[in-house]
Ligand SMILES: [Zn+2]
Ligand SMILES: [Zn+2]
Ligand SMILES: [Zn+2]
């Protein structure tokens with residue numbers, strides 16, 4: 001996957017990981033593709049890590065249906081699933097669909113596209129796809145979506161058309177052995193709108209995550225593209241709050257990384273970072289803070305400045321959630337100072353800082369009013385850049401209301 005040149009990728013990783021960018025970044029290390037014979041007949045560590053019959057967690061080398069690769073905890077469960085679970089009727093279909101994992105991915109992809117199309121049905125009325133120029137996709141008959149910052153009549157598109165483009169561009173990059181930025185720009189087409197250059201969010205991001213995963217799932221477990229696709233899917237799932245499923249993708253990703261490349265700390269830290277994001281989303285803030293602190297320390301030690309910053313920022317966010325505003329504030333201050341102009345590029349970071357300003361016990365009138373001013377500014381940047389309906393924009397609006405209320409309640413004479 002254009003990874004033969006090792007260290008060159010570090011730049012790309014750093015650049016794409018500005019705080020708030022939320023990008024899954026392809027690993028900077030070369031991940032050699034193993035010869036085919038090394039994985040023949042080996043069960044692949046998958047997203048389907050539970051017994052298809054009783055849902056018990058499965059080991060890596062679990063028993064599987066010899067035809068369709070559906071996995072079970074025991075022969076008894078396999079038998080039961082065949083006789084009573086309807087597997088006798090489905091087995092052939094799953095095999096024809098490329099095996100259990102591929103079949104599952106295709107199914108989830110279709111569901112995710114349907115959800116996304118439904119969400120944008122009203123907005124897309126009378127519009128056409130900017131790629132194929134049709135309202136209905138010629139083959140799949142799916143409708144249009146738009147989950148970026150494009151507005152007015154721009155940016156309507158079919159998920160299938162986006163996926164097709166991304167797939168072709170990445171294949172081309174792979175063939176030409178592209179590296180660094182050349183590689184990254186093409187890979188980013190799996191999650192970023194090529195018109196407004198903003199990442200897709202919510203249901204569109206999730207549908208693209210499944211599209212990406214179904215494209216590369218059939219590759220060997222160790223394949224870099226497959227691992228990156230798994231990370232991409234994880235982020236898509238996180239974006240629609242399917243946190244358990246997201247957690248599973250990141251944990252699987254981490255397990256594979258640790259097994260095939262135990263010294264690839266950059267990649268495993270990325271996995272841990274996103275595992276912490278999952279904890280953050282489910283309210284396990286202590287656990288999230290513990291992991292972010294670990295990632296932050298390691299990245300600082302590696303002198304991976306941008307990624308350290310990213311982890312530090314999320315650590316601060318967890319501290320805010322834990323009500324430790326003063327700690328968060330003292331963590332954020334040096335981070336922001338080190339940023340200078342980049343602060344402008346990271347409205348989400350400024351928002352968290354504003355939160356620490358007005359929420360810290362004993363905040364002065366100046367602090368609270370500075371927080372409100374910052375939030376107003378952040379809100380206008382986000383509206384322009386992300387769109388009014390983006391979750392970060394909506395969250396900032398809530399924070400601004402709160403800051404204004406604090407100002408009124410505490411300081412209005
Ligand atoms: Zn079982
Ligand atoms: Zn089967
Ligand atoms: Zn189209």
Ligand SMILES: [Zn+2]
Pocket residue numbers: 148149150155193194195196197198
């Ligand atoms: Zn766009």
